[in-house]
Amino acid sequence: MKVMVTGGAGFIGSAVVRLLVDTLDVQVVTVDALTYAGNLASLAPVAERPGHRFVHADIRDRARLDALFAEERPDAVLHLAAESHVDRSIDGPAAFVDTNIVGTYTVLEAARAYWSALPAAARDAFRFHHVSTDEVFGELGPDGAFTEDSPYAPRSPYSASKAASDHLVRAWAHTYGLPVLISNCSNNYGPYQFPEKLIPLMILNGLDGRDLPVYGAGAQVRDWLHVDDHARALWAVLTRGRPGETYAIGGGAERRNLAVVEALCERLDARRPQGAPHRRLIRFVADRPGHDARYAIDAAKARRALGWRPEHSFDSGLDHTVDWYLANPDWWQPIRDGSYRGDRLGLAAGS
Numbered sequence: 001m002k003v004m005v006t007g008g009a010g011f012i013g014s015a016v017v018r019l020l021v022d023t024l025d026v027q028v029v030t031v032d033a034l035t036y037a038g039n040l041a042s043l044a045p046v047a048e049r050p051g052h053r054f055v056h057a058d059i060r061d062r063a064r065l066d067a068l069f070a071e072e073r074p075d076a077v078l079h080l081a082a083e084s085h086v087d088r089s090i091d092g093p094a095a096f097v098d099t100n101i102v103g104t105y106t107v108l109e110a111a112r113a114y115w116s117a118l119p120a121a122a123r124d125a126f127r128f129h130h131v132s133t134d135e136v137f138g139e140l141g142p143d144g145a146f147t148e149d150s151p152y153a154p155r156s157p158y159s160a161s162k163a164a165s166d167h168l169v170r171a172w173a174h175t176y177g178l179p180v181l182i183s184n185c186s187n188n189y190g191p192y193q194f195p196e197k198l199i200p201l202m203i204l205n206g207l208d209g210r211d212l213p214v215y216g217a218g219a220q221v222r223d224w225l226h227v228d229d230h231a232r233a234l235w236a237v238l239t240r241g242r243p244g245e246t247y248a249i250g251g252g253a254e255r256r257n258l259a260v261v262e263a264l265c266e267r268l269d270a271r272r273p274q275g276a277p278h279r280r281l282i283r284f285v286a287d288r289p290g291h292d293a294r295y296a297i298d299a300a301k302a303r304r305a306l307g308w309r310p311e312h313s314f315d316s317g318l319d320h321t322v323d324w325y326l327a328n329p330d331w332w333q334p335i336r337d338g339s340y341r342g343d344r345l346g347l348a349a350g351s
């Protein structure tokens with residue numbers, strides 16, 4: 001089997017590529033534009049593997065995608081390429097509309113052209129799996145959880161652009177018969193996450209003795225899932241999911257943001273004591289505009305229909321993540337000091 005993974009140099013995409021190539025021996029062609037969030041160092045473990053090819057390309061480039069489909073002849077597309085950071089979407093929504101909506105439309109059209117020319121058996125077996133977020137459902141009150149049937153109610157430019165892409169994918173299934181799958185997942189954490197996101201930012205700031213900025217009172221609740229558990233879920237959806245269906249994926253690990261930061265402080269106190277507890281560094285800062293109060297996922301369908309369940313508890317996953325960042329400054333130091341962009345372009349040349 002050969003899978004085209006868009007956004008495979010990002011946080012979740014690289015976890016999927018490492019799982020497919022390293023553990024499952026699946027052939028992968030990674031397609032990534034290497035924006036600020038894409039990092040070839042995250043693919044270093046599979047760089048030399050014959051089953052993996054990295055292609056430096058933009059998902060909005062239709063001609064390039066057509067050529068790639070013709071050349072690679074994938075059996076499936078796992079579409080993860082996106083602008084993914086809510087704060088950036090508030091400061092500059094245009095890139096989110098371009099990549100998440102126009103980019104998804106372009107990948108869908110290239111996939112449809114390729115798929116419609118396949119022999120009948122290969123057409124039936126082909127899959128287009130769109131990777132999305134629980135944020136498309138808006139925010140929850142204190143009770144309940146999102147399911148596959150939750151109504152769409154996105155509230156940030158990021159979640160609105162992802163909601164639009166979900167609707168496009170469903171329309172391509174309904175109108176053209178493209179065999180699609182959609183998964184909507186809760187917040188991910190784990191190794192190789194860009195340090196603008198909550199957990200790596202707090203670990204690295206804590207190590208440096210810098211402030212730990214917490215929005216508002218840190219009362220927002222998120223449902224956390226280790227990225228390797230998400231990668232396994234994506235593979236389960238792709239290979240065992242029914243075309244046309246949606247799967248809600250989550251860790252069943254709801255935590256207030258402040259509780260997450262405090263849990264990280266405790267781990268840093270134990271591993272890198274600084275004399276005074278790390279929680280002294282916590283600073284409450286003005287809340288994000290329109291900050292959603294709570295997200296949670298009911299993943300019963302994925303558990304029942306796919307036999308998937310997370311392997312990490314939140315506690316074991318946080319231990320693993322903190323230990324990974326402590327052991328891998330070679331990955332995050334170039335990002336923190338800004339030098340990785342030069343390295344990255346050097347590495348990408350000719351790819």
Ligand code: NAD
Binds near residue numbers: 012032037184
């Ligand atoms: P990320 O920002 O770490 O990675 C995105 C990748 O897409 C990067 O490698 C980037 O270079 C690439 N990319 C961006 N624009 C591109 C373009 N125009 N052409 C080709 N490549 C491009 O994001 P992530 O956290 O790994 O998220 C991956 C997907 O999963 C996204 O679709 C996101 O919406 C979804 N998702 C993320 C989470 C989460 O908690 N991070 C949760 C649920 C769903």
